[in-house]
Amino acid sequence: MSQQFDLMVIGGGTGGNGVARMAAAAGWKVASVDCLPFGGTCALRGCDPKKMLIAVTEGVEWTRAMQGKGLEAHVSVQWQDMIAFKRTFTDTMPPRIEKGLEKVGITVLHGSARFTGPDTVKVDGTDYRARHFHIATGARPMTLNIPGEEHLITSTDFLELPDMPRRIAFVGGGFIAMEFAHISKRAGAAEVTVIEMMDRTLGNFDPDLVAMLAEATDELGVDLQTKAKVLEIRRSDETFEVDYETSSGVRAVICDRVVHATGRVPNIDHLNLEAAGVEYSRRGIKVSKYMRTTNPAIFAAGDCADSGPNLTPVSANEGRIAGKNLLAGKDERAVAYPPIPSVVFTLPQVAAVGLSEMAAREKGLEFETHFEKTDGWYSSMRVGARRSGYKVLVEKGTGKILGAHLIGPGAEEQINLLAMAMKAGMTANQIKGLIFAYPSYASDIGSMV
Template identity: 75%
Template sequence: MSDAFDYDLIVIGAGTGGSGVARMTAAAGWKVAIIDSLPYGGTCALRGCDPKKMLVAVTEGVDWAQNLKGKGLEAQVAIDWQGMMAFKRSFTDAMPPRVETGLEKAGVASLHGDARFTAPDTIEMNGESLRARHFHIATGARPMTLNIPGEELLITSTDFLDLPERPDMVVFVGGGFIAMEFAHIAKRAGASEVTVLEMAERPLGNFDPDLVAILVEATAELGVALRTEAKVLKIEKQGGELAVSFETPGGIKVVTCDTVVHATGRVPNIDGLNLAAAGVEHGPVGIKVDAWMRTTNPDIFAAGDCADSGPNLTPVSAYEGRIAAKNLLA
């Protein structure tokens, strides 16, 4: 490494698409640093797949008990929301220090803060400039902006996973897998009213229609109100409740609740990176990369949900990270 550079590689984002790249290059003898403004671990481990699976596992116990009633199992089961959240935190609280310690043992320098490019080979973080021969961007995705009145009254999926109390009347804006999974969790946990508002003709538009039809029927049997062709227009406070107005083919409707959850989709989390200063091009679905995960700046790579490369799924992010690491080393 030239004395002009602080590192051979700086990885921006300590989730699935970034940490593997940092490990592989450090193992090859590179001087590597990794930066994140959030606790290490990424969306899947801390704010998505894994904590969600823990909540699903608990609420599935309710479903099993109900399905086996009269078949030899007699039990009255209920969800202790606070206990369930404590169970979730037993994993998520331990993950960031575990990830950070593992990276440091692998020889990767752990840095915390917001990074933005000031030149093709330089970033600024916490007022300090850092230069590197290469960069790898794996900043993931964030909830998309809806641009509707009352948007500030929404909570995100991350917020939902940290709710200290179970909401009693909850509305999910959007009908993708996040909304459908969380709607089932809320209803099985004892919420009295759960509503899903989907703008399209059916939920889960990218999934197999026959399987979706089975899920829609099961959702209705559970007691979740699924409204399709329902475009949310605004959210308003009305006393101690929230009123969600939505447009349907039959006119404008209103549903009241105590919690409204943003579940309409996510967009690349790249707004604060100042990519133009680095010569990195991007579009509406993410940073432009080629088949080798190289951006329009040949010294900068990207992978995962922030790139325009493939489905926003954790295994895809991990696979793309391996491709990026191998091509960086090559």
């Protein structure tokens, strides 16, 4: 006889743990299952460990920027020590999360869950039944269907490399590729190549600011190949040859590691959703604005669902909505997305919130574009930043901020403040009227709008 629960959560990351805790607090009998260590991609294999590595490489960048300005030093990255530093966080998270779940009465299961019916799953040979399910299995690297694809390592593998390869190539030009390329070069890689099939890297970010980042990336010593389609990856002993097609013909790069950085897709193939009566597409599990699937007893949230942007805070927000509707027994709360900021943690950082110029024009909006390079501003000069700037779209008539795009030091927090202002409906003049601590990165915002 199968064990029964009120709720089974499939996925032990951000989009699932909050729902499990909400139900347990309400007295429900809850189980949470994951085939990987509890914590999810962001905490263990993505955002958090990546930024710990970036923190170390910021020391390299700081030294270079301050050279000749009173700071004389030589720094280098010890890769193994940096990975050990990262593990001081990632190794402690799974047991901490599991202990926290068990403390509130949640049954923690390890294994791969597969639906066998609308209210049943099998986890590594053991059957379970539940009144409700919540799916938060995240995303996985997409399949590229190119010869030699098996030679690619994933972003997860990159974060566990025992040593920094002398030559490394990244297939793709998005967040992962650009951030890891910057880490690799500052960590001592002699040759770093990014191969992107589109006209430019970071296609979702402002083209003028991405061009500035491309200049900084080139100066760093990273070889950016755009309009380049990878054709094949071949292995020869311990090295790899990546063949890629360009407008001028087929080229090749020889390297010691090749990293999959082309993008991610919903991690749902293994769930047998058909048995549960849950519809899905290439975008993910079909959910309503209440985060309910086509099986009314099953909810989904985060990167596995066809909902909001694939960002950790979004999955947490969607999980909160799903949890409230689960406990209410009806669709009480609809998900509403505020202006959502996004940051590429290269050095310099690139950040965005709201509409791009193209999107604003397509909507027929009338606006002013405030665009300026700010390497001559005090906040950039103070830290030796050579690439910084902003582009802010201010709607004519209302004075409201339609979109904000930043590059340079402080961008990750400036964009959060701009997102708050946009959510509050503040006008450019109202933002100018704010008084921030000075001198600070925040104090520059009034001059941007």
